[in-house]
Amino acid sequence: MESTTTKAISCTELSKQFGDFVAVDKISFDVERGEIFGFLGANGAGKTTAMRMLCGLSYPTSGKARVAGFDVYTQQESIKKNIGYMSQKFSLYENLSILENIEFFGGVYGLSDNELKSRSNQLVDTLGLQQEAKKMVGSLPLGWKQKLAFSVAIIHNPTIVFLDEPTGGVDPVTRRQFWDLIYTAAGRGITIFVTTHYMDEAEYCNRVSIMVDGRVEALDSPTNLKARFSTDSMDDVFYQLARGAKRAAD
Numbered sequence: 001m002e003s004t005t006t007k008a009i010s011c012t013e014l015s016k017q018f019g020d021f022v023a024v025d026k027i028s029f030d031v032e033r034g035e036i037f038g039f040l041g042a043n044g045a046g047k048t049t050a051m052r053m054l055c056g057l058s059y060p061t062s063g064k065a066r067v068a069g070f071d072v073y074t075q076q077e078s079i080k081k082n083i084g085y086m087s088q089k090f091s092l093y094e095n096l097s098i099l100e101n102i103e104f105f106g107g108v109y110g111l112s113d114n115e116l117k118s119r120s121n122q123l124v125d126t127l128g129l130q131q132e133a134k135k136m137v138g139s140l141p142l143g144w145k146q147k148l149a150f151s152v153a154i155i156h157n158p159t160i161v162f163l164d165e166p167t168g169g170v171d172p173v174t175r176r177q178f179w180d181l182i183y184t185a186a187g188r189g190i191t192i193f194v195t196t197h198y199m200d201e202a203e204y205c206n207r208v209s210i211m212v213d214g215r216v217e218a219l220d221s222p223t224n225l226k227a228r229f230s231t232d233s234m235d236d237v238f239y240q241l242a243r244g245a246k247r248a249a250d
């Protein structure tokens with residue numbers, strides 16, 4: 001049963017150790033439903049490890065967390081059914097057409113044939129890809145692949161979608177277009193949990209957390225973070241926090 005909590009994500013002192021090494025060190029935060037939550041940190045800070053626990057893909061060593069109302073220790077399967085996930089590394093099948101990809105992932109997410117049909121038409125229309133629907137995904141520019149991957153990740157109307165560096169390698173204009181899709185999804189009540197290395201994207205989030213060496217060192221709106229660090233740029237906020245990091249990137 002889903003709990004009645006209004007939080008999309010709630011975690012308290014969530015930790016993950018690999019042997020003696022503490023990759024994620026007692027992180028605590030809540031994410032509201034419909035919020036766009038930026039999850040930032042330098043390479044190796046522990047973002048992927050934390051995200052894997054929240055997605056029900058790995059067990060925490062200690063601490064508590066609920067995602068979409070479900071417990072990360074005992075209800076991993078329910079979490080997986082209620083979230084969407086998109087990463088730079090895992091997205092679409094390049095040698096299937098756009099429509100085939102939509103049908104494949106819609107099927108994986110358990111949509112009925114009727115739902116699949118109406119949602120794939122709607123999706124292709126929204127993205128303006130009617131002419132390309134039968135083309136192989138491999139032939140699309142990267143920015144289009146990312147938009148399609150995002151749309152597919154929310155085709156089953158999940159409560160939350162986790163985006164792991166979703167816009168890597170594309171220019172600021174294409175990123176901005178991608179963010180229009182994010183805002184539309186958030187407007188429909190889908191919670192967005194997004195990691196990024198781009199500080200222009202951090203500015204688009206309602207709140208941003210910044211991890212350093214496994215800990216959440218700052219968490220607030222971009223406006224409040226900039227005021228707190230006496231700067232007008234998120235780049236500078238990030239730099240001021242991350243320059244003290246002891247952990248080196250892999």
Ligand SMILES: Nc1ncnc2c1ncn2[C@@H]1O[C@H](COP(=O)(O)OP(=O)(O)OP(=O)(O)O)[C@@H](O)[C@H]1O
Nearest residue numbers: 018023041042043044045046047048049050249250
């Ligand atoms: N399975 C594992 N066994 C041992 N150490 C691990 C394992 N997975 C991650 N780590 C270590 O935990 C730390 C955090 O890694 P993680 O991938 O979560 O960081 P990240 O913030 O996502 O970095 P990036 O932005 O580079 O992906 C790193 O030092 C990494 O080497």
